[in-house]
Amino acid sequence: MLKNDLDEVCGYILCAKDLKAYEKNAYPYYLTLKELDEVKAERFSNANRELERFYPEYPAHIHIDILEEYTGNGVGSKLMQALFEVLKEEKVPSICVLVDTNNKRAVRFYEKMGFKAFEEDPGIMLCKLD
Numbered sequence: 001m002l003k004n005d006l007d008e009v010c011g012y013i014l015c016a017k018d019l020k021a022y023e024k025n026a027y028p029y030y031l032t033l034k035e036l037d038e039v040k041a042e043r044f045s046n047a048n049r050e051l052e053r054f055y056p057e058y059p060a061h062i063h064i065d066i067l068e069e070y071t072g073n074g075v076g077s078k079l080m081q082a083l084f085e086v087l088k089e090e091k092v093p094s095i096c097v098l099v100d101t102n103n104k105r106a107v108r109f110y111e112k113m114g115f116k117a118f119e120e121d122p123g124i125m126l127c128k129l130d
Helices: 021-037 037-053 075-089 104-112
Strands: 009-016 059-067 094-098 116-117 121-128
Touching: 009 021, 009 094, 009 121, 021 037, 037 094, 037 121, 059 075, 075 104, 104 116, 104 121
Parallel strands: 059 094
Antiparallel strands: 009 059, 094 121, 116 121
16 A cells, blocks of 8 residues: 555555456455446456466466656556565566556556566456566
8 A cells, every 4th residue: 555645645556466266356346336327237257257368378467556746656566576575475477457458558557567468358467476
C-alpha cells in the first residue's frame, strides 16, 4: 500500500498468488456484484475465465491502482519490485494481468516491469519471475 505524507492511501497492489484460490475467495464478491450490476459481474466473470487458460504456468494475478497525482515518480515500480521479491520468496513462478490496450501508459508500465503481451490477446500481459 502506498500512502502520502498525510497517511492517506494513494495507491495499492492487490495480488493473488494463486488464481484458483482467488476465484474461490472472490466468489461471494461476484454474487454481491451480480445483484448490484449484471454487466460488471459478467465482466468480472469473463476476466477470470480469460486468465484461467494461463494457469498453472502463470498462477499469480495482480491489480495495481495509483492515484493520478502520484504517478510518474517511480512509486509504481517500487511497489512492483517489492511484490516481485515477495513472490520470489514464496516460489511463485510468474504473473498474469489484464490490461486495457487503449491505456498506453499502463501497457508501457507493465512492459517496463518485464511483462510481455500475449500474442493472441494483447489485453493479457504475462511476466516470468526469474
